[in-house]
Amino acid sequence: MNTFKPVFTAIALAAVATAMAPAARAGDTLLMQRVQQEQAMNxxxxxxxxxxxxxxxxxxxxxxxxxxxxxxxxxxxxxxxxxxxxxxxxxxxxxxxxxxxxxxxxxxxxxxx
CATH class of the missing domain: 3.30.1450 (Beta-lactamase Inhibitory Protein; Chain:B, domain 1)
Known part of the structure; x- marks a missing residue:
């Protein structure tokens, strides 16, 4: 059984997730600001x-x-x-x-x- 492939796949997925994290945080911040703005409005x-x-x-x-x-x-x-x-x-x-x-x-x- 080759254990190298699953480990390599997990490492690759972690690298992609880490690289995308700043973009996700920026989107989350915009969404939170929009929700706060909606809640403040009548x-x-x-x-x-x-x-x-x-x-x-x-x-x-x-x-x-x-x-x-x-x-x-x-x-x-x-x-x-x-x-x-x-x-x-x-x-x-x-x-x-x-x-x-x-x-x-x-x-x-x-x-x-």
């Missing part, structure tokens, strides 16, 4: 109904096409755009509000990605 909270969101935050600038709804495991997701953020609803209740930032990959929510 955004729609999880569980709010569409009516509550519209009453408290006004009409959205745009209501995007809904997605999903093909099965019980894939409920309808509605998305409302506001200046600076997007509100995601599962059926008619908020599941998340996300800032429109280039780092958030949601600057073009019309894209089917």
């Amino acid at each position: 955004l729609p909270r999880k569980g709010m109904s569409m009516a509550e969101v519209e009453r408290k935050f006004g009409a959205p600038t745009q209501k995007l096409d809904s997605r999903g709804g093909g099965s019980h495991k894939q409920p309808v997701i509605n998305r409302w755009m506001y200046p600076g953020y997007i509100v995601y609803f599962e059926k008619s209740h908020v599941i998340h509000a996300v800032l429109n930032t280039p780092a958030g990959n949601n600057t073009n929510p019309q894209s089917p990605k």
